[in-house]
Structure formats: structure tokens, C-alpha cells
Amino acid sequence: GESVGLHLPTLSVQEGDNSIINCAYSNSASDYFIWYKQESGKGPQFIIDIRSNMDKRQGQRVTVLLNKTVKHLSLQIAATQPGDSAVYFCAEAGGTSYGKLTFGQGTILTVHP
Amino acid sequence: DTAVSQTPKYLVTQMGNDKSIKCEQNLGHDTMYWYKQDSKKFLKIMFSYNNKELIINETVPNRFSPKSPDKAHLNLHINSLELGDSAVYFCASSRRVAGDGYTFGSGTRLTVV
Numbered sequence: 001g002e003s004v005g006l007h008l009p010t011l012s013v014q015e016g017d018n019s020i021i022n023c024a025y026s027n028s029a030s031d032y033f034i035w036y037k038q039e040s041g042k043g044p045q046f047i048i049d050i051r052s053n054m055d056k057r058q059g060q061r062v063t064v065l066l067n068k069t070v071k072h073l074s075l076q077i078a079a080t081q082p083g084d085s086a087v088y089f090c091a092e093a094g095g096t097s098y099g100k101l102t103f104g105q106g107t108i109l110t111v112h113p
Numbered sequence: 114d115t116a117v118s119q120t121p122k123y124l125v126t127q128m129g130n131d132k133s134i135k136c137e138q139n140l141g142h143d144t145m146y147w148y149k150q151d152s153k154k155f156l157k158i159m160f161s162y163n164n165k166e167l168i169i170n171e172t173v174p175n176r177f178s179p180k181s182p183d184k185a186h187l188n189l190h191i192n193s194l195e196l197g198d199s200a201v202y203f204c205a206s207s208r209r210v211a212g213d214g215y216t217f218g219s220g221t222r223l224t225v226v
Contacts, residue, residue: 034214043117043203043217044156087154100146100169101215103156 013109019080021107023073024089031094033103035064035075038087047075052094059108085111116140117218121202122194126194132191134221136204144168145187146205146215147179158202162187194225 013019025033031052036044050057050064050073057064063076071089087108091101117138126132138145146169147159161169162181176192187204204218 036156036217037159041219043205043219046214046216049214089156100158100161102158106154106156 005035010110012106012112013080013112015080015082015111017080017082019075019077019084019109019111021075021077021088021090021109023104025071025073025090025092025104027092027094027102028068028071029094030092030102032092033064033066033073034091035062035073035095036089036103037084038089038106040086044089047088077085080109080111081112082111085109116216117206117222119202119218121221122219123222123224125226128186128194128225130194131190131192132194132223133141133188134202134204134223135186135188136218137186138216139185140206140208140216140225142208142216143184144207144209145181145184146207147187147189148203148205148217150201150203150220152200157192160187160189176178191223194223196225199223199225 034049035047037047038044048059048062048064050066055066061078065074087106089106090104093101120135144163146161148156149159150156158171159173160179164184165181178190181187201220201222203220205215207215
């Protein structure tokens with residue numbers, strides 16, 4: 001079936017470095033993508049989203065890149081801080097997945113002081 | 114002023130019991146969801162309601178029955194609990210169907226012993 005996956009389950013960086021979390025999706029009909037951050041004991045928290053008519057979107061310290069040709073999504077976090085340590089999920093919606101978000105596996109980001 | 118609130122936060126119960134989890138959102142959203150997160154952090158949709166109408170019902174045992182008395186509430190009742198039901202259950206809401214910026218609750222950790 002259709003799925004959303006991540007290349008790296010864990011990522012460890014030093015404080016101040018830039019982090020890149022990758023995601024591959026397989027449903028070419030998906031037209032909406034979201035990145036979520038989940039801290040321990042909490043629910044997923046919206047970070048940034050992008051629609052399929054865009055290839056880049058920037059927020060505060062975060063940038064999402066969408067490459068529809070290779071069905072790849074990435075989240076870039078600038079000047080990573082210890083508070084960024086969490087599990088990051090990509091999710092997709094649209095097409096045959098209308099009405100629901102399909103989540104990827106998740107990447108654990110650990111930021112060392 | 115919690116946006117999506119779930120109760121209880123923790124639930125420990127014996128096999129065979131029946132339990133309910135409640136969810137309320139004060140965002141004025143039309144669509145609400147239940148997601149299950151397993152021990153590997155994988156998030157999978159269970160149900161979705163739009164304006165009190167069931168629109169998504171994934172392959173979930175019929176021991177799970179959602180109920181939406183109004184569009185601000187979506188409760189989950191589970192009959193004859195099994196060990197495999199142990200997980201974290203997340204309620205979420207969105208402004209409209211198709212996953213436009215979900216807001217998640219903080220989760221209910223269910224442990225069946």
C-alpha cells in the first residue's frame with residue numbers, strides 16, 4: 001500500500017549545527033505534507049506544512065523542501081538547539097488518502113550541548 | 114484554554130474490561146480523529162468524524178466504537194480490552210476534512226494488564 005517513510009531513524013547533532021531530516025513518500029497523488037515534532041509524553045505538534053504546488057517553504061528556523069520528481073520531503077532546522085530534541089514525523093494527505101494523514105516512521109533527533 | 118483535551122491521561126486496566134477515553138476540542142474545528150501510536154512510535158489513524166458523521170473507519174476491531182455527540186467531542190469506547198490494545202491514543206482535530214493542519218491532544222496512555 002501507499003506509505004511514507006524516513007531514511008534515518010535517528011539523528012544526533014551538536015548544538016548550533018543545522019539538522020536535516022529526510023522523508024520519502026510513495027503516493028504520487030498526495031498534495032499536502034506536514035512535519036510534526038513530538039516531545040516525550042506529548043502529542044505531535046505542527047511545525048510546518050507545504051502543498052504540492054510549492055517546492056520550498058520557510059518558517060522560523062525551519063525550512064521544508066519538497067521534490068515531487070523523486071517524492072522526497074525534507075525538514076531543515078537551522079542552529080539546532082537542545083529544545084529541538086524530539087521525534088520528528090512527516091505526514092502526507094490528499095489523493096486517495098483524502099480525509100486522513102498518513103504518518104511516516106519518525107526520526108529521533110538528539111541535540112548535544 | 115487547551116485546544117484539544119483528552120481524559121484520562123493514563124489508564125491502567127485489566128483484560129476484558131470496558132473503558133472509554135474522552136476528547137474535546139475548543140477550536141471550532143469540524144473534523145476530529147482518533148490515532149493509535151504503538152510502542153515503535155508509529156501513528157495510525159483509526160477513525161475520523163466530520164460534523165458528527167463517521168467518514169473514516171480504518172481496519173479496527175469492532176470492540177472499538179467512536180461516538181461523537183457533537184462536533185466538539187469525539188469519545189472512544191473500547192470493549193473487552195486485550196493486551197494488544199496497550200498503546201497511546203491521540204485525539205486530533207482539523208478545520209476541515211483532508212488533514213489541513215491537525216491539532217493533537219496530549220494522548221492517553223492505555224495499559225492493559
